[in-house]
Amino acid sequence: MDDPNTPIKKTVAQQLWGWVVVGAIVLFVLGGGLTFMTTDHPWIADAFYVSSAVLFVIKFLTWEDARQQDKQRRRRTFLIAVASTVLVLGGAIAGNHYLNRHSLLQPPNLGSEGPKSAPPVASSPAPEQKPTPPAPKPDRPKQTQQAPLVSKLLDELTKRLAAPPQDDGKPQPIEVELFCDSATLPITIPSRGRAYAVFANEAYNKRPTSPAGLLDVLTSERDPVTWPPASATDKLDILEKVVIKCAVTNDGGRDLIDVKINIRIRYSVMTNSAAKFYDAPIVITPLLKGETIPLYVMNSCPVDVQVFFPPTGTARPSTEEAQRQFTFIYPTEGSNTGWQISAVKTNWRGNGCEF
Numbered sequence: 001m002d003d004p005n006t007p008i009k010k011t012v013a014q015q016l017w018g019w020v021v022v023g024a025i026v027l028f029v030l031g032g033g034l035t036f037m038t039t040d041h042p043w044i045a046d047a048f049y050v051s052s053a054v055l056f057v058i059k060f061l062t063w064e065d066a067r068q069q070d071k072q073r074r075r076r077t078f079l080i081a082v083a084s085t086v087l088v089l090g091g092a093i094a095g096n097h098y099l100n101r102h103s104l105l106q107p108p109n110l111g112s113e114g115p116k117s118a119p120p121v122a123s124s125p126a127p128e129q130k131p132t133p134p135a136p137k138p139d140r141p142k143q144t145q146q147a148p149l150v151s152k153l154l155d156e157l158t159k160r161l162a163a164p165p166q167d168d169g170k171p172q173p174i175e176v177e178l179f180c181d182s183a184t185l186p187i188t189i190p191s192r193g194r195a196y197a198v199f200a201n202e203a204y205n206k207r208p209t210s211p212a213g214l215l216d217v218l219t220s221e222r223d224p225v226t227w228p229p230a231s232a233t234d235k236l237d238i239l240e241k242v243v244i245k246c247a248v249t250n251d252g253g254r255d256l257i258d259v260k261i262n263i264r265i266r267y268s269v270m271t272n273s274a275a276k277f278y279d280a281p282i283v284i285t286p287l288l289k290g291e292t293i294p295l296y297v298m299n300s301c302p303v304d305v306q307v308f309f310p311p312t313g314t315a316r317p318s319t320e321e322a323q324r325q326f327t328f329i330y331p332t333e334g335s336n337t338g339w340q341i342s343a344v345k346t347n348w349r350g351n352g353c354e355f
Helices: 012-016 019-037 042-061 071-099 101-105 148-162
Strands: 176-184 187-189 194-200 214-219 225-227 242-250 256-267 277-284 292-299 305-308 312-317 324-327 339-341
Touching: 019 042, 019 071, 042 071, 176 256, 187 194, 187 292, 194 256, 194 277, 242 256, 242 339, 277 292, 292 339
Parallel strands: 194 292
Antiparallel strands: 176 242, 187 225, 194 214, 242 292, 256 277, 256 305, 256 312, 305 339, 312 324
């Protein structure tokens, strides 16, 4: 005769359908959903959440302990379990889509075709000089005044112009903020971004055909780019690595074209009190609504440099036909005057500094 106190042995199928195994599977599937929440595949995360909820509800409805209760109490228990599961599932899916709302709504990526290098800028012809052995130039991202990324931004701006205006068409104020501070080399161009680099060079500033001096438009078509490589600046001391970094932000309600910033540069301020000022006008285009573009001013010559940013600039709103003058917004009072960059004795760019 069997002993009533002897526990009933469960079959392999019953053990596999026990809470220990099913609960582990539910937690594993939930973990998969949490993992895909942090990627650009929110629908896969939803599938994981729904699968874990369905598995849990089926296990609960077939749970022997719950089925042994009286009929009314069993219905109430099942209803509470199913309702709670649905509420938790809805919250998980809602949170998943909230966290991934940008990836679900964002337009096609402008840099989706992969990394490319833009053709180099065509510099204005220099006056005849005595031939000198060329200095080695460090590797750096190729750039141009009309880089592929900038062209795509202009295409995007053209599409925006085709949309009907959202207001009464009255001219809106141009609000461009210039927040300037010191930084050190190397610099980082963000993913699918661009940065403008201005190199103080008196020899180039003297040329009437290229008053902006050495201007580079550095772009990153896909991944962030660090520039210049360490081999170009490893011989520089800490003062020679200091640059001026300005964040140029469009705070207005319109996309802007040809934002002109007329930087003024003064050379040899420590040795020549009568040093001449040179204008170096920089044009940033386009500058979309809410966009911030880094603007760097650097020195690669063995003379001290003083940099002044203008109180006003010009730009053309995307909905207008003519350029307009505006006043720059400087968050820090006096931050547009008297920036100084120390002399750089190492000709790390390989560009001449005198005629």
